Amino acid sequence: MNEPLFDPVPEPVVVSPGAVHVPGWLGLPRQRELVGRCREWVRSPAGMRKHRTPTGGRMSVAMASLGWFWEPYSYSRTLPDGTPVPPFPPELGELARAGVAAAYGHAPEPESPGYDVALVNFYDAEARMGMHQDREERADAPVVSLSVGDTCVFRFGNTETRGRPYTDVELRSGDLFVFGGPSRMAYHGVPRTRPGSADPDCGLASGRLNVTIRATGFG
Numbered sequence: 001m002n003e004p005l006f007d008p009v010p011e012p013v014v015v016s017p018g019a020v021h022v023p024g025w026l027g028l029p030r031q032r033e034l035v036g037r038c039r040e041w042v043r044s045p046a047g048m049r050k051h052r053t054p055t056g057g058r059m060s061v062a063m064a065s066l067g068w069f070w071e072p073y074s075y076s077r078t079l080p081d082g083t084p085v086p087p088f089p090p091e092l093g094e095l096a097r098a099g100v101a102a103a104y105g106h107a108p109e110p111e112s113p114g115y116d117v118a119l120v121n122f123y124d125a126e127a128r129m130g131m132h133q134d135r136e137e138r139a140d141a142p143v144v145s146l147s148v149g150d151t152c153v154f155r156f157g158n159t160e161t162r163g164r165p166y167t168d169v170e171l172r173s174g175d176l177f178v179f180g181g182p183s184r185m186a187y188h189g190v191p192r193t194r195p196g197s198a199d200p201d202c203g204l205a206s207g208r209l210n211v212t213i214r215a216t217g218f219g
Contacts, residue, residue: 012103015156015167018142018181020103025176028201031148035203037089038120038211041066044086046079048122060127061190066092067117068216073136075117075216092118096144096213103142103178113139113215123152123208125195131155131162131187139217142180146211147171149204151197157187173202 013021026034041064042048048062053072067088068075078084093115101107123129134143154177157166166187171177179186193208 015169016183016186018183019156019179019186020177021169021171022099022102022176022178023172024174025099025102026146026148026174028174028199031174032201032203034146034211035148035209037091038209041086041089042120045081045083046086048120061129062122062124062127064120065117066120068218070117070119070136075136075218088116088118092211092213095146099144099146099176099178099213100142100180102176108141112141113217115141115144115213115215116218117214117216119212119214121210121212123150123190123193123210125193125207127190127208128192129190131157131189133159133185133187134214135185137214137216139215140180140184141215141217142178142184144213145177146213147175147177147208148173148202149198149208150206151194152190152208152210153192153194155189155191156183159183159185159187162187173198
């Protein structure tokens with residue numbers, strides 16, 4: 001992933017303090033490359049799975065973990081069968097740092113914990129994600145989210161409640177969304193996708209791929 005990420009440079013949109021949407025950050029060649037790499041990464045023994053929540057429900061989003069294994073609501077170094085988690089690809093760390101620079105105008109501080117976990121999420125036409133916080137990490141580094149495929153409605157809320165106030169943002173294929181600082185613990189979710197809205201040249205025949213990159217701070 002050495003080519004320029006975008007051309008021309010998209011204009012970042014501040015959704016709330018610390019939360020920035022950069023439309024069209026990844027061009028079609030980079031989207032196809034990311035889709036291809038994700039297909040390689042999820043061929044691990046863990047594969048894609050729909051986690052069961054503590055209340056007994058089953059998530060509708062299929063997910064794979066890289067670097068650390070995430071399941072509601074904790075991290076571990078091994079998969080449920082005891083095998084190691086697939087490693088975190090260094091190129092995703094580079095992509096995350098470039099995303100922070102694109103959103104904020106500067107790269108992460110040198111002393112900031114390094115990005116070390118990625119969740120590869122796949123949404124089919126029926127998949128949804130309820131309002132939640134990304135709060136299992138010890139680090140407060142910004143969360144970096146990349147979208148490829150179908151457009152989704154990304155609901156970005158406040159830090160106190162799952163309800164209003166919130167802002168609905170359309171995330172299209174190639175979009176970048178970064179949230180940190182005062183928005184790091186904001187509730188967020190995906191109430192719906194728009195099936196069939198993606199450019200077929202993005203590399204996905206259907207559905208939405210979301211790669212969420214985080215720093216755990218676990219060392």
